[in-house]
Each structure stands twice: as C-alpha cells, then as structure tokens.
Amino acid sequence: MQSAKTTPRSNRGSRMTTNLQQFFWLLVFLGLPLLLYGLWVIYPTIRTFTLAFTNYDGLSPARWIGWANFKELFQTEAFRLALWHNLIWILIFITIPTSAGLALAMVLNQGVRFDRFLKIAFYLPLVLAPVVTAMVWGWIYHPQQGLLNTVLVEILRFVKLLGFKVDPESARQIGWLGDPRLALLSVIAAAVWRQVGYVMVLYLAGLKTLDSEVLEAAKVDGAEGFNLFRYMIFPMLAPVTTIVVVISIVDSLRSFDLVNVMTLGGPFSTSEVLANYMVLTAFHDYRQGYAAAVAVILFLITFVFTLIYLRQVMAQEERRS
Amino acid sequence: MKGKLWLVAALGAFMLVGLTQSNLSGKLIYNSNQSDPKPKAFDAKIVELFKKKYPNIQVEFNTVDHETFQNTSIRTYLASDNPPDVLTWFAGNRMRAFSSKGLAADITSVWKDNGWEKVYPKGFQNLSKDASGKYVFVPVNYYWWAVYYRKDIFKKLGLSEPKTWTEFLSTCDALNKAGITPIVNAAKETWPQGGWFDFLDMRTNGPAFHKDLTDGKIPYTDPRVKKVFANWKQLLDHKCLLENAASYTWQDAANLMIQGKGAMMLIGDFIRDQYPADRAAAELDFFRFPIIDPKLPIGEEAPTDGYFLPAKAKNLANAKAFLSFIGSKEVQEMGVTELGRLAPRTDVNPSVYAGKPWIEKGLKEIIGPADDILQFYDRDTVPEMARIGMDGFVKFLSDPGQIDQILADLESARKRIFSQPQ
Numbered sequence: 015m016q017s018a019k020t021t022p023r024s025n026r027g028s029r030m031t032t033n034l035q036q037f038f039w040l041l042v043f044l045g046l047p048l049l050l051y052g053l054w055v056i057y058p059t060i061r062t063f064t065l066a067f068t069n070y071d072g073l074s075p076a077r078w079i080g081w082a083n084f085k086e087l088f089q090t091e092a093f094r095l096a097l098w099h100n101l102i103w104i105l106i107f108i109t110i111p112t113s114a115g116l117a118l119a120m121v122l123n124q125g126v127r128f129d130r131f132l133k134i135a136f137y138l139p140l141v142l143a144p145v146v147t148a149m150v151w152g153w154i155y156h157p158q159q160g161l162l163n164t165v166l167v168e169i170l171r172f173v174k175l176l177g178f179k180v181d182p183e184s185a186r187q188i189g190w191l192g193d194p195r196l197a198l199l200s201v202i203a204a205a206v207w208r209q210v211g212y213v214m215v216l217y218l219a220g221l222k223t224l225d226s227e228v229l230e231a232a233k234v235d236g237a238e239g240f241n242l243f244r245y246m247i248f249p250m251l252a253p254v255t256t257i258v259v260v261i262s263i264v265d266s267l268r269s270f271d272l273v274n275v276m277t278l279g280g281p282f283s284t285s286e287v288l289a290n291y292m293v294l295t296a297f298h299d300y301r302q303g304y305a306a307a308v309a310v311i312l313f314l315i316t317f318v319f320t321l322i323y324l325r326q327v328m329a330q331e332e333r334r335s
Numbered sequence: 336m337k338g339k340l341w342l343v344a345a346l347g348a349f350m351l352v353g354l355t356q357s358n359l360s361g362k363l364i365y366n367s368n369q370s371d372p373k374p375k376a377f378d379a380k381i382v383e384l385f386k387k388k389y390p391n392i393q394v395e396f397n398t399v400d401h402e403t404f405q406n407t408s409i410r411t412y413l414a415s416d417n418p419p420d421v422l423t424w425f426a427g428n429r430m431r432a433f434s435s436k437g438l439a440a441d442i443t444s445v446w447k448d449n450g451w452e453k454v455y456p457k458g459f460q461n462l463s464k465d466a467s468g469k470y471v472f473v474p475v476n477y478y479w480w481a482v483y484y485r486k487d488i489f490k491k492l493g494l495s496e497p498k499t500w501t502e503f504l505s506t507c508d509a510l511n512k513a514g515i516t517p518i519v520n521a522a523k524e525t526w527p528q529g530g531w532f533d534f535l536d537m538r539t540n541g542p543a544f545h546k547d548l549t550d551g552k553i554p555y556t557d558p559r560v561k562k563v564f565a566n567w568k569q570l571l572d573h574k575c576l577l578e579n580a581a582s583y584t585w586q587d588a589a590n591l592m593i594q595g596k597g598a599m600m601l602i603g604d605f606i607r608d609q610y611p612a613d614r615a616a617a618e619l620d621f622f623r624f625p626i627i628d629p630k631l632p633i634g635e636e637a638p639t640d641g642y643f644l645p646a647k648a649k650n651l652a653n654a655k656a657f658l659s660f661i662g663s664k665e666v667q668e669m670g671v672t673e674l675g676r677l678a679p680r681t682d683v684n685p686s687v688y689a690g691k692p693w694i695e696k697g698l699k700e701i702i703g704p705a706d707d708i709l710q711f712y713d714r715d716t717v718p719e720m721a722r723i724g725m726d727g728f729v730k731f732l733s734d735p736g737q738i739d740q741i742l743a744d745l746e747s748a749r750k751r752i753f754s755q756p757q
Contacts, residue, residue, distance in 0.1 A: 072410040073436060086751075091744070157582045158591065192523065192582025194733055280525065281581035282730040297406040299719035 059313070065306035072302050083307035093308065096279075096286040099198055100315075103205075103266040103287065108259050111206045115213025115258070116251075120243065122214070123221045133218070137211040144208070148275035151204035155190035155276075163188055191277050194284040201276050201285050205269060213258055220254030221247075253330055260323040267316045288312045360391035363653040364419040366412065367397065368404035373608055377673050385660050392653050405429075413438045418645040420654035426462040426639040427710030428549075428717060430472050433643070434465035439472070440644035440651060445658050446470045451680075454664075458708055459679045462639055473662045476676040477639040478604040479701045480530055480711075481621040488515060488598045496622035500538075500566070503625040507575035510598050518570070519597035521588035522580035522732065525725035529712030530601055532728050533636055536563045538627040542634025542707035549715040551753030555724075555745035564731060564738050566627060571735055581729055603638065604697070607675060621693070623701055632706035638714055639679070677702075723748045 066083055070076035087093045118136055122129045139147060154161045166185035174180050190200040224247065232246045248255075270289035273279055279286035279294065288308060296305030369378040375398055382396045397419075399408050404423070412418045413433060424430060433439050446452060452460060455474070463472040489495065492513055497503040507517040521527045536545045540559050547553050548560065570576055577588065577597060589609045591597040600606065601624070610619050626633070642661055644654045660666060667678035671687040677694065678687075688694045702708070713721035727741045 073414055073438065155582075156587070157579055158587070158596075187578060189579030189582030192579045194581075194730075197581075278524070280726065280729065281522065281733060282726040294722065295719075298722055300410065301719065 062306045062309050062313070065303055066310045068303040068306075069301075070303040070306075071300045072296075073300075076303065079303070083304045084311075086304065087307055087311070092279075092283045092286055092291060093288075095283045096288045096291040097311075099285065099287050100267055100269070102198065103202055103269055104263050106202050106206065107209065107262040107266045111209035111213050112255075112258050112262060114206075114210045116217050118210065118214040119217035119221060120247075123218060133214070136214050139208045140211050142208075144271035145275055147204060147208055148272045151200075151207075151272075152191065152276050155200055157189045157192070158186055160190075162190065191285075192281060194281050197277050197281060197285040201272050204276070205272050209262065209265065213262070216254060216258050216261075217251065220251050224250050253326065256326045257323065260319050260326065263319045264316055264323070267312060267319070358391070359389050359653055359656055361650055361653060362393050362395065363421070363650050363657060364395045365397070365421040365657065366399060366404075366408070366419040366423075368399060368401040368423045370398050370400045370404075371608065373674060377670070380673075381661070381666060381669075384666075385657060388660065389653075389656060392656075413645055416647060417649065418647050420648040420650045421642055421644060421657050424472070424641065424643050425710070425714050426472060426474060426641060427714040429714050430462075430643065431465070432717070434471045438646050439465065440646045440648060440654075441469045441471065442473070442644060442655060442658060443470045445473070445655050445662070449659050449662065451662060454680045454682045456679065456681060459639065462710075463641070472641050472643050473658050474639045474641040474679045475661055475667065476641075476670050476674070477637045477679060478676055479697055480534070480601065480603050480624075480636040480638075481697070481701055482518075482599050482601050482624055483592075483606050483619060483621045484599040485592060485595065485618050486620040487618050488595065496620075497625050498622075499629075500569075500625050500627045504569060504573050504575070506599075507570070507573045511574055515595070516577050516591065516597040517573075517575045518577065518599045518601065519583075519588040519591045520576045520580040520600075520732075521583045521585040522729045523582060523584045523587070525722075525729050526711075526713050527585055527588075527602065528580075528728040528732070529721065529725045530603075530636065531567065532563070532724070533709060533712050533715075534601065534624040535566055535627075536560070537634035537707075537709070538624060538631070539563045539566055541628075541631040542709060543632070545634065545709065546707075546715070549709075549712065551716070551720065551749055555742045555749055560742065561738070564735075564742075567731070568735050568738075571732070576732070580732055603636075604676075604693075621697070621701075623704075633704060634707040634709055635701055635705040636711055637702065637705075637708045638711045717752060720749060720752050 065076070067078055067080060068076035069079050069082075122133055126132070142150075153159075157163055163186050166188070167182045170180050170182035170185055174182055188196075190196050228250070229242075229246060232242060237246055268289065269287050270293070273285060273287050273290045274293065277285045279290045283291075289312065292305045292308040292312065295301045295308065365382065367378050369375050378398065379396070382394055386392070386394055405425075409422065409424070412422060424433075430439070446463075455463075459474045463470050463474060465471045484496075488510075492509060494506055494509055497506045510517040520531075533545065536548065539562050544553070544559065548555075553560070577583070577591070580588075583591075585602060586609055588597070588600060589602070589606055592600050593610060593614075604621075607615060607619070623633075623635075642658055644651065644658070648654050662680075664680060664682060667680050668683045668687045670676055671678050671683060671691075671694075675691060675694070677697075709715055712724065716724065724745055727745045730741055731738055
C-alpha cells in the first residue's frame with residue numbers, strides 16, 4: 015500500500031501497469047497462503063457448521079435434521095457438565111497461573127541469583143508435549159505408587175511419630191484422578207503447572223518494554239515496593255495482562271490433551287470438557303453430526319475471546335507504529 | 336536338441352512351482368489392530384508365512400494401535416473408496432454395525448470351499464453371518480472371562496474356589512479379615528465394569544434377558560435390572576471391591592494382584608500377558624463367575640476376534656486367500672501354541688494345548704458347560720449406549736444411593752439411541 019501512494023502519477027498507462035504488477039505480486043505472495051488457509055481452515059469450518067445440522071455417522075449418507083443436535087446438547091448432562099467444567103477451568107486459569115506467573119516475573123526481573131536457571135526451570139514444562147505432561151502427572155497421581163500419595167504417607171508417618179493417631183497408609187486411598195470430587199481439580203492443577211511458566215515469560219517480556227525513565231521518575235517521587243507495583247508497574251503492564259487473560263481463556267477452552275490422557279473425562283463425566291466430549295461423541299459414539307454441534311458451540315465461545323485478543327494486539331501494533 | 340530339453344525342464348519346473356505356490360499375484364493390503372507386543376510379533380510371523388506360500392502377492396501389512404484402529408481408522412477405511420483388503424475386527428454388534436450397512440464383503444465361498452462349517456462350532460458360525468445368513472467374518476481367536484485369583488493366597492488362608500454367591504461373599508469377608516483387598520477392580524477405562532454388569536445380569540436374570548437388554552429391547556428401569564444392582568451392592572457392602580476403582584487401569588489393578596495386595600479380579604484371559612510368566616503357574620488360577628440363581632441357564636463371555644473384508648476391497652481374490660490361510664488349521668494351531676489363545680476350530684490337535692493346563696480347565700469348566708456365549712457389553716450393544724452405560728456403572732460404584740437416578744438416565748439414553756435407525 016505504501017508504494018501506491020508514492021508512485022508518481024505521471025501518466026495513466028504506467029500507473030495501470032504498476033497496479034497490475036502490484037496485483038500480480040499480491041497474488042503471488044498472498045495467493046498460496048490464502049489457498050492453504052481456505053483449504054485447511056475456512057473449508058473445514060464451513061463443513062463443520064453444515065455437519066452440525068445432520069445426523070452424519072461417518073459411514074451412512076448425512077441427513078439434515080435441523081436444530082435437533084443443538085436441542086439434544088442442552089438436554090444432555092454430560093454436555094452441560096463439560097460446559098460448566100470449562101467455565102471452572104477459565105476461572106482458575108485467569109486467576110492462579112496469571113498471578114503466579116506475574117509474581118515470578120516480578121521476582122526474576124529483579125536479577126536474583128540463578129535467575130537464568132530459574133527462568134528455564136519454570137518455562138521447561140511448556141517445552142514438554144502436553145501428552146507427556148499428562149502421563150507424568152498421571153503417575154504422580156497414581157494412588158498406590160504415585161509421588162503425591164507417597165509424600166503424603168511420609169508426612170503422615172512423621173505426624174504419627176509426633177504421637178498423633180493416624181494411619182499413614184490411608185493416604186494411598188486418595189484417588190486423585192479417580193475420585194469424582196477431585197478429578198477435575200487434579201487435572202487443572204497439572205494444567206496450571208504448565209501454564210505458569212508461559213505467563214511468566216509473557217510478563218517478563220512485558221517488563222522489559224516498560225519505560226525505565228518513567229519508573230525512575232516514580233522512584234524519585236518516593237514510590238517503592240508494593241506501591242510502585244500497584245500504581246506504576248501493573249497499570250503499565252495492562253496490555254500484557256489483557257493478552258495473558260485472553261490467552262488463558264482460549265487455552266482453557268482448548269483444554270483437551272490433559273483430560274483425554276489423564277481421565278478421558280471420567281469418572282462419569284466429572285472431569286469432562288467440551289473438546290474431549292466432542293472427540294468422544296465423534297470417534298467413540300460415531301456421531302459426527304452431533305460432535306460437530308459441540309464443535310460449533312466451542313467455536314462460537316472461543317471466537318468471542320479471539321476477537322478481543324486480536325483487537326488488543328492490533329491496537330498495540332498501531333500504537334507502536 | 337539339448338537346448339530344447341532344458342527349456343522343457345525349465346518350463347516344467349516353473350509350472351510345478353506355480354502349481355504348489357498358487358498363481359495368485361498382485362497386491363494385498365492388510366491392516367491389523369494387533370498392536371500389543373506379543374500379538375504383533377505373531378501377526379508379523381503369519382504375514383511372513385503367507386508371503387512364502389504366495390510369493391507373487393505383494394503384501395502391504397500395517398499395524399495400527401488398537402484404540403485408534405477401533406475408534407477412528409476403521410470408519411475411515413470403510414468410508415474410503417480404496418479401503419485395505421483385509422481388516423481385523425470383532426464379532427457381535429460391532430460386526431453387525433458394518434454388515435447391516437453392506438460394508439462387508441460376502442465371504443460365503445471362503446467358508447464353503449474350505450469346509451469350515453464342519454470344523455467351526457455352530458455358535459461361531461452364527462457369529463460370522465450377517466442378518467441375511469451370508470458369511471462376512473472369520474473368527475480366529477477368542478478368550479473367556481472369569482474370576483482370576485491368587486491360588487497361593489487362597490491356599491494360605493484355607494479358601495477354596497467359591498461356586499455360589501454366598502460362598503463368594505464369605506470369601507470376600509475372609510480375605511478382608513486377612514487384610515487383602517478381595518477383588519481388584521479397575522474403572523479408569525470403564526469397560527471392566529461392563530464385564531461386571533454382564534455377569535451379574537446373566538446370573539441374576541439369565542443370558543437371554545441380558546441379550547435383549549443389550550439389544551435395547553428392555554428398559555433399564557425394569558425392576559429386574561434393578562435387582563442386578565442390588566446384588567452388585569452386596570459386593571460393595573461386603574467391601575469386596577477395591578475402592579477408588581476409577582483411579583486404576585486394568586493393568587494397575589492386575590499389578591495389585593501380582594504384588595499380593597489383592598486376591599481376585601474379574602478379567603479376560605489376557606491377564607496372562609500381564610502376569611509374570613515364571614510365577615503364573617504357581618499363583619494364577621481362575622473360576623467361573625459364581626452362580627446366583629441355579630435355575631437359570633449359564634451364560635459366559637467369550638469375546639471373539641477375527642477378520643472381515645471391506646465390500647469395496649480391490650484385491651478380493653487375494654484377500655480371500657488370506658482369510659483361508661488365517662482360518663486354516665495350521666495357523667489356528669500356531670495361535671494356540673504361540674499366544675495361548677483359543678482356536679474356534681474344533682479339529683485343532685489337542686497336543687497344542689499341552690503344557691497349558693488352564694486351557695483344558697477353561698474349556699471344561701467355563702466354555703463347555705455354558706448354555707450361551709456372549710461377546711461383551713461394549714461389543715453387544717451400540718457404542719454410544721456402551722459408553723453411557725459403563726459410565727453409569729462407574730457412577731453406581733462411587734455412589735450406590737444414586738441408582739434410581741442412574742438407571743433413569745440410562746433409560747432415557749436407551750430410548751433415544753435405539754429409536755434412531757442404526
């Protein structure tokens with residue numbers, strides 16, 4: 015676009031050729047990505063939307079059934095639970111890992127000893143494939159041989175030594191992933207562990223961009239400690255915070271791998287989330303049409319937050335330029 | 336003259352080779368779900384033998400992880416216009432789901448040409464036909480379910496194999512007193528609970544009732560179904576079952592038994608793959624699921640695995656040759672000797688069972704006396720009902736007081752699922 019404005023408008027002919035040339039190069043540079051984008055993103059999205067109104071089972075020809083899938087969705091307990099669990103996931107994700115990540119970033123940004131090692135250590139979980147994270151946490155949560163219960167047994171043993179009447183082995187009864195009251199929170203805990211490092215890195219990057227002159231001025235004016243953070247740094251980090259919150263929400267809605275590997279949504283849907291429910295109905299129950307309806311709901315929710323995110327990012331870009 | 340003689344000799348030799356090795360040529364694509372180490376090695380061996388027998392056929396052999404195979408791959412294969420030629424699959428509702436849609440090739444000729452109707456028992460013949468009576472399936476192995484137990488622990492405590500429900504419950508009590516979990520129970524994957532439901536229903540209401548139930552003909556709110564859960568609840572009241580079952584995969588639970596922390600487990604004979612081979616002979620044994628109502632016919636579970644050909648398979652002749660080979664006496668005997676599984680054929684040499692006393696016991700005590708052989712809850716009913724049903728069973732284990740609500744939920748699922756054209 016820039017070149018269009020600066021093109022000398024000496025005569026119409028050369029302007030036409032420039033435009034044509036421009037169009038040609040636009041086509042070359044944008045055509046291929048657009049084609050791929052259309053093929054891999056736009057087309058499947060449209061297909062999913064149309065599929066959601068059919069009873070397609072992957073084998074028989076699809077039959078149009080109108081809103082029936084959506085009506086059934088909201089009458090199904092598993093779906094309502096999944097929706098509710100995604101909401102819980104969002105609430106936890108926008109509070110715990112965000113504040114923990116921010117705290118870590120603040121501490122590590124001060125230049126503490128071994129800060130490089132610590133940064134790497136906190137970031138490392140993100141490098142692991144989610145499936146690996148899920149498997150490792152599955153072992154940690156194993157009631158009989160898991161790390162968590164073994165540590166609890168040792169603690170109880172110590173408590174017993176102090177003279178309290180407890181049975182240390184009873185800790186092995188706790189089924190973190192098998193107990194309907196604990197399963198969802200146990201899975202989210204593993205997800206939080208993974209997310210903290212991510213948020214930390216985002217905030218660390220944000221902290222580096224803060225104007226040091228402004229901060230110096232604030233310090234000269236007597237702001238320090240928590241006040242400096244509360245009234246200067248945190249407000250200046252606002253754009254980063256918006257991005258962190260939106261990313262956390264989108265990540266919560268995307269949550270699938272940990273649930274699928276650790277509990278498969280069980281026991282009896284107590285750790286079900288939308289994405290896993292979608293996969294189960296599509297590939298276990300063979301109800302692709304119904305699963306597409308779940309996908310549509312998930313898409314619409316995610317879309318809202320993605321829009322907010324994109325607006326924020328674009329606004330930032332504009333401010334920068 | 337000499338040169339011509341050579342030519343004739345060469346031609347003769349060529350023809351002889353051709354005759355003994357068959358004249359089939361071209362491609363054969365075989366996709367298998369046998370992804371566990373032992374069966375996978377066996378599978379590869381079978382393919383090698385087939386290649387030796389038919390050197391002109393280029394075999395493309397793929398193994399897919401069994402969960403992926405049954406959840407996604409199989410549908411992709413069957414929906415494609417260019418499917419593999421031979422596929423592994425399960426008898427029962429899982430096979431009917433495909434044959435009723437015309438997705439399985441008619442292989443009646445394979446059965447007739449090989450004279451299999453004389454050597455496969457009636458039950459297996461019926462399992463292999465579609466609704467119209469055409470053969471679409473070749474069963475190659477099956478295994479029974481039973482209550483597996485640690486015979487060394489039983490012996491130490493002076494316990495014997497319980498035959499009746501009351502004996503079963505008192506065995507639980509005795510084991511609890513000795514500080515051993517009576518039955519290790521796994522529900523992280525929900526299917527082991529499908530086994531519990533099958534047996535409890537067959538023993539409480541009989542196999543015919545259970546078949547109607549899994550076919551969707553009987554409401555889950557029927558009082559007879561509720562009786563099943565009353566019996567199940569007795570197991571909970573006697574603390575027979577491992578708590579927190581939903582935390583354990585079946586391998587986890589089997590490990591508890593291997594470690595001696597638990598004494599019994601309701602599971603398929605494949606537990607042998609998990610049990611340390613050097614200890615199994617001295618420790619691992621099984622008994623038939625105890626009888627609750629002696630007036631009822633006895634049903635057992637023997638899930639049957641086998642093969643079918645997609646209707647759109649491109650290399651049908653080669654695929655049929657492969658099925659004939661797979662179903663042959665020699666291959667089935669090899670399956671017995673190498674995998675310790677059971678051959679559906681009745682004419683396998685009894686010597687292949689030598690050194691495997693449990694097979695003799697299983698045939699005599701489980702399969703022999705059975706009036707009816709079922710496949711398994713998740714193979715006898717449609718997949719969605721199986722998922723929702725088994726979720727319900729796990730919910731019952733965790734909160735038995737909810738049973739009325741659970742059964743009402745299962746019933747509304749049954750109504751919806753079975754009202755749709757399958």
